[in-house]
Amino acid sequence: MVGGLFIIITSQNYLKKVVGLAIFQTAVFVFFVSLAKVLDGTAPILTKMENAYSNPLPHVLILTAIVVGVATSALGLALVLQIYRNYETIEEKEIQSLELKSDK
Amino acid sequence: MFDIFLDDAAALVVVLPLLISAIIAFMPSKIWPWIISLVTLVLHLVLSLHLLKEISISGLIIYEFGNWEPPWGISFKIDGVNIGLQLLFSIFVLISTFYSRKIFLSEIDSRDSGKAYSLWLLAIGSLNGIILTNDIFNLFVFLEISALASISLIALGAGQNRKALLAAFNYLIIGAIGATFYVIGVGFAYAMTGTLNMNDLVIQLAQYSDGQLAIFAGMSFMLIGLMVKAAIFPVHIWLPPAYSYAPSAVSTLLAALATKTILYFFVRLLYEVFIIYPSYLSLFLDFVLYPLSLLAIFIGTLIAIYQDDIKKLLAFSSIAQIGYITLAFSLKDHSGITSGFIHIFNHALIKGGLFMAVGYFAILYKDRVTLSSLRGFGYKYPITSFALLICGLSLIGLPLTNGFISKLYLFQALYTNQMYFSIALVAVSSALAVAYFWKIVEQMWFSKIKFKSEKEDAYIYLPIWIITVSIIFFGIYSSPIIEFSNLSADYLISGYQN
Numbered sequence: 001m002v003g004g005l006f007i008i009i010t011s012q013n014y015l016k017k018v019v020g021l022a023i024f025q026t027a028v029f030v031f032f033v034s035l036a037k038v039l040d041g042t043a044p045i046l047t048k049m050e051n052a053y054s055n056p057l058p059h060v061l062i063l064t065a066i067v068v069g070v071a072t073s074a075l076g077l078a079l080v081l082q083i084y085r086n087y088e089t090i091e092e093k094e095i096q097s098l099e100l101k102s103d104k
Numbered sequence: 105m106f107d108i109f110l111d112d113a114a115a116l117v118v119v120l121p122l123l124i125s126a127i128i129a130f131m132p133s134k135i136w137p138w139i140i141s142l143v144t145l146v147l148h149l150v151l152s153l154h155l156l157k158e159i160s161i162s163g164l165i166i167y168e169f170g171n172w173e174p175p176w177g178i179s180f181k182i183d184g185v186n187i188g189l190q191l192l193f194s195i196f197v198l199i200s201t202f203y204s205r206k207i208f209l210s211e212i213d214s215r216d217s218g219k220a221y222s223l224w225l226l227a228i229g230s231l232n233g234i235i236l237t238n239d240i241f242n243l244f245v246f247l248e249i250s251a252l253a254s255i256s257l258i259a260l261g262a263g264q265n266r267k268a269l270l271a272a273f274n275y276l277i278i279g280a281i282g283a284t285f286y287v288i289g290v291g292f293a294y295a296m297t298g299t300l301n302m303n304d305l306v307i308q309l310a311q312y313s314d315g316q317l318a319i320f321a322g323m324s325f326m327l328i329g330l331m332v333k334a335a336i337f338p339v340h341i342w343l344p345p346a347y348s349y350a351p352s353a354v355s356t357l358l359a360a361l362a363t364k365t366i367l368y369f370f371v372r373l374l375y376e377v378f379i380i381y382p383s384y385l386s387l388f389l390d391f392v393l394y395p396l397s398l399l400a401i402f403i404g405t406l407i408a409i410y411q412d413d414i415k416k417l418l419a420f421s422s423i424a425q426i427g428y429i430t431l432a433f434s435l436k437d438h439s440g441i442t443s444g445f446i447h448i449f450n451h452a453l454i455k456g457g458l459f460m461a462v463g464y465f466a467i468l469y470k471d472r473v474t475l476s477s478l479r480g481f482g483y484k485y486p487i488t489s490f491a492l493l494i495c496g497l498s499l500i501g502l503p504l505t506n507g508f509i510s511k512l513y514l515f516q517a518l519y520t521n522q523m524y525f526s527i528a529l530v531a532v533s534s535a536l537a538v539a540y541f542w543k544i545v546e547q548m549w550f551s552k553i554k555f556k557s558e559k560e561d562a563y564i565y566l567p568i569w570i571i572t573v574s575i576i577f578f579g580i581y582s583s584p585i586i587e588f589s590n591l592s593a594d595y596l597i598s599g600y601q602n
Contacts, residue, residue, distance in 0.1 A: 005281070008277060008281065014273060017277055018277075021277060021280050021281070024281070024284060025280070025284050028284055028287055028288055028291070031288065031291055032287075032291050035291060035294065035295045057294075058291075058294065061241055061294075064241075064245060065244070065287060068244075068245065068248045068283075071248070071252055072248065072252065072276065072280050075252055075255060075256065075276060076273070076276050076277070076280075079255075079259060079269060079272055079273045079276060080273070082259065082262065082269050083269045083270065083273060086262065086266040086269060087266070095270065099267065099270075
């Protein structure tokens, strides 16, 4: 989780930022799934035997969150592509210097 | 036949825009997406009015999706707190959609019109979901739908200025971090209580009345995540570029409603759920939200003075205005919450009107509107300019406008809480607001060169004037807004006492 955040903050490359974001989000998903763990639990399927099963609800929540994460990454990558087409670079520093030039 | 729809009005106000948005996404036509959106939003308004009628009879609607009883199913809750906001939302999106057509036509490729309105409705539907939802995870989903839709809309501004792409990208990254923080908080809350329903959460949290570190950590994560989304100072940095490089119609919608809906949920979370830990709540309000609000008011206004670009100026003034709202909410009593809600209503109207007027100027000028480019606009385009003047005066808080009512109630609330320092600061920053608004007025009316007036587009100035007239109307006859805000505060406070 912290690794993902670190990448987002420190990397100068927009593509790496999107990847960092994905890592950050995935870490949170894993955190949710770990919440659902029940000791000796199995998959929550109705059988004749009664046995402990892990809580399915966090799994379902994360299914939703994964979809949101995919959409976020996809939109982020699409934006990076558009930025590249417009600026011909995706390095933050180079873009900033380009913008400074165009402002003058 | 129509009754079947009215029974599900609570769900339909959210589902209808989302559904229609999927239908119009691939329409090649230039005008049909707009007409369909407009019809959808008229229906949306009818449904909202129906909800208002229901609320005035029963006082509370809980809509259970798929008839799954809460706390198991997802539910929407409509009560005194959000019905006023729902109504304002419904009316404002209708007006801004009417306004948006000509703006979109000149700012984005007309072939993209279907896609633009599809995103537009997506943003509207999901923002409406934020107002109504009663489920903390459901909120995250709506938060992300609205964020992704508005990011795409902001990126449409790239046809005008490629900086829009950078603004959209920054919003995406910062917004996603905020949302993920919120989800971490939800995870903690779920781990401790096993529920996601807000009403049930309060009941379940009561068993940890002595306080648990995991709960406090979760609450802090949720609050920080929402603060990022609501652009509360110092995590506001995504907002000014995003608002100023977005297409003008989009800035109007976002500035007026996007942050407001999230602020509303923020307050509901604070006063409906977290209130069961009074010590934590007052710690957060007194030592985090209160000083940050004061800083936001002061710094936001100060930066706005030095802006040359008008849309950026308005965006920074939005930061300050969000500061006023959170300042009011940090007061913890009835008068504070009431004045916060009053300012949510009034500021939505004021900023909406200002962004609409400036957006029209941007089209007329065919470039970014800077201070110098406004020279003589007061004579060139008198109808829109006069509307801009009234909205601006209301932003400062002159009597006879609704901005005055906001300031009056805010001062009263601060006075009853004996916060004289904040009163002084609010007064000073109101005076500073005169400074940045005067710069605009000076350029528009007091330049040496005289211009002949030119023809203005009625499709555009009509919605602007509807907003402007409502600003004056609510400035003189302010009781509807005050009553709705009182109602909201009553409901929140009564939940607090139970």
